[in-house]
Amino acid sequence: MENNTSRRDFLVNGLLATAAATATGCGNNPFAPEETVALSGEKVKLLSVDGEIIEIDKAFLKPVPHMPPLTNSEERKGIEGKKFVMVIDLARCKNLKKCQEACNHAHSLNPGQNWIKVLSMQEAEESAPFWQPTTCMHCDEPPCVKVCPVDATFKRQDGLVLIDSDRCIGCRFCMAACPYSTRVFNWEEPILEEAVAAQPYSCETSMPQKIGTVSKCDFCPDMARMGELPHCVTSCPNGVFMFGDMNEDSVTNGAETFRFSELIKDKAGYRLMEDLGTKPSVYYLPPVSRNFPYESGLENLSPADKQSH
């Protein structure tokens, strides 16, 4: 057994050495520090592959891209084996808008653009008002995808509906078709930080935004690929948003994890506008036994909405 391990190590090292030798074009020891690296004197602790804590100079750390860049066709295909779902617990929402803040920040949205809208809802005059965070529904029968003439908005096998802003022609038919008014248009040149603007567009990060194209909530598949939760989920202090995988039948808000089917059954989860046949991927839990009174959210109303209240 031991012999085996050392043999594999040897093989790996040998391969690395060969690769390094090929790359640098000379027979230097690949483990010796490169000559150009100036030691900073600052040490960092790292966990080695063997589980030991080692200390190395900071200068040896090289920035590694988070993810190998995905091709457009990989982004259009989706994450294999997943079927993303979101559950929004209306009993926990008090219109804090932390979700919106985090989302806008993470996606460098311009003022006035909100992918998440927290709506003040009241079904009838005598019924109780409640706060309803609204994301893209990532419908299984997406009306927006049906009407897009150029396949700029598309449905993936993991259930997500995303936008290719490099392809969108800006006809805005999808905005007319979406019954949830979830889509946002870039009416003018988006103001972006240089680092963001310089990136190539990715359908998974939905960044950088481009003038004359449509954008919307993307369920943060870039975070999912890193095994992390969407920004709205992690930023909500009240655990309103639960995100997960239908195939695993589990959703989590980071602190609590639920079996999706049981949660929906126990709390009578529902989807918006079921009668339209759009089959959303977002489920709502009704605002019963609430954590906060509706009124506690009023102070956070946006100025434009304050007038109508």
Next chain:
Amino acid sequence: MENSPSLTKDQIIQDLLPQKFGKLGMIWTYSLIFICLIGAFAYYRQLSKGLVVTNMGDYVSWGIYISNFVFFVAISLVGSLITAIFRLSNMKWATPLTRIAEIIAVSAIVFASLIIIIDMGRPDRMLNLFLHGRIQSPIMWDVIVISTYFVISLLLLYLPLLPDLKIMIKFKERSSNILNKLYLFQGSFWRGTAEQFKISERAITILCITIIPVAFSIHTVTSWLFATTYRPGWDSTNFGAYFISGAFLVGAGGVVVAMFVFRKFYKLEKYITEMHFEKMGRIVVMLSLLYLYFNINEYLVPAFKMKSGEEAHLKGLFSGEFALIFWFAILIGMIIPILILVFKKGRKPLPMFIAGIMIVIGAWFKRYLIVTPTLLHPFLPMQDAPAEFHHYFPSWEEWAIAMGTLAGTLLVITFFARIYPIIPIQETITEQDETCMSLPPTKRHE
């Protein structure tokens, strides 16, 4: 011509050959050019700053560009009505009107395509429609049928023009050198042999048959851009027929206006007679009643039920924010024209002209009402969005561009009427001969 059998061939040619514009014609043309230039400047601003120069927002994401587009597609349908439907049903009296109808159709469809490009956020990516086109999108259907309709309409304009080009080439002292070169380029191959006439006739008949389903398609598909969505006010199975009936009405109204103007300024009283106005008047009444019928269907049935989604929309139209435009469009676009034209006295040229203008203006506002109010009543409340998104009134750039395209359409028609005979010369001669029966059939086409 039925009621002017004394015209000689030479007189017909002299009367109908294109004439130089007078002072009024020049003022008209330069005014149109001026309006187009303002529109072009506004579009330049839009290209450099983006659609932010418009007052559209994330709720009202389609504004007067789209309603103008619907208006253009609607008015262009008249080409198929007068050229094809009348021709196939053997309504010979309409012959002098065919070219007027067809040039309205062609220029309107050109500007329909233009305004839809103007509405695009990324006109630079237009080729994506061909590189990545997806056939299940109604927009692709529109691209296909509109381009087909354009080609057929252009052919229906061109083929009957060939014999007239020959006449114009013969009378070359009437036109400048450049125009004569144009006539030669377009029509020198036409010798007017019996065989050429036979081929041309056959082609025109085939085109007339094909253009009818294509015409129905362009406006039905245009209505589906709305009807395929879920929104109150658009989600209607009535929409295709409603749009087509409205299209024939506005087109016929447009033709009546053009008839009056050409008759007056080109002194065509002998060719566009009171009989033509009388008959067009009856047709316009019928079309107005038809459109009124579909309007009643479109508004009364949902208003009877008042589903909660429709309620805000319908109340906005009947008595709310849009009531003034709504009743204006219904009255001026249908009711008053019907009241004028049901009476024999109302079917004289001047009242017809006034009714025609009313119909066209009413129709333009009707298209605005079809597009905008619906978008202001989404399913979920309009919140967490900038306050200016809660209302819509077009910006000056939008007005300038919309008016620029309307002026452009009129400009194309004006130029056409300056360059080509607006009433088909050869067909008028042929029909005169047929009516007189004074010549043996073999000589008719000479």
